[in-house]
Amino acid sequence: MATQAHSLSYAGCNFLRQRLVLSTLSGRPVKIRKIRARDDNPGLRDFEASFIRLLDKITNGSRIEINQTGTTLYYQPGLLYGGSVEHDCSVLRSIGYYLESLLCLAPFMKHPLRIVLRGVTNDQVDPSVDVLRATALPLLKQFGIDGESFELKVRMCEFLAVYICVKHYLTNSLEELYDMCIRVCPI
Secondary structure, eight states: OOOOTTSEEEESSTTHHHHHHHHHHHTOOEEEEOTTTTSSSOSOOHHHHHHHHHHHHHEESOEEEEOTTSOOEEEEOOEEOOEEEEEEOOTTSOHHHHHHHHHHHGGGOSSOEEEEEESOSOOSSSOOHHHHHHHHHHHHHHTTOOGGGOOOOOOOOHHHHHHHHHHHHHHSOHHHHHHHHHHHSOO
16 A cells, blocks of 8 residues: 555545545645445445545556555545546446535546546435536536536436436236336336
8 A cells, every 4th residue: 555645534435526626626646545434335335435546547647556445545646637537337236326415526637528438317415407507507507517518317217227226126926027127117
């Protein structure tokens, strides 16, 4: 693990996204230790690792080090580059989890960010794309950022429908599952 005197140091997984976003904006490295160290399943979760991979894709020159157990993360941010990016999001969190941070970083990119995110469009934890479109874009306009240059589109909702069907299957009978799937997504 690389350690540097000028890096910020934190313990625990709280505010992981926010710490990484602020580290990226400020250009200061961050070291986060004891990420779920006492948990039965210690270390970073899949959706957090996916977010870190996304940060690596939209920056140029980032250095990321994660120990074998995933309980320690060192992140030295690169320059916010932008450009065309495609990313497969973890199915454990919705696209809103990733979009919240991207909306903070996008105005500071060297090149306009054109990104395609694939994954669950909404869940019960994170804001949906529609909510972010209705709230975040007008807020950015208040800061003098042209809201018309930002565009959020949902191309397909199939994945969510399949996810709902599978979740429903785990809790109910096959007959109810079939009825649910017919209503949500034509099979």
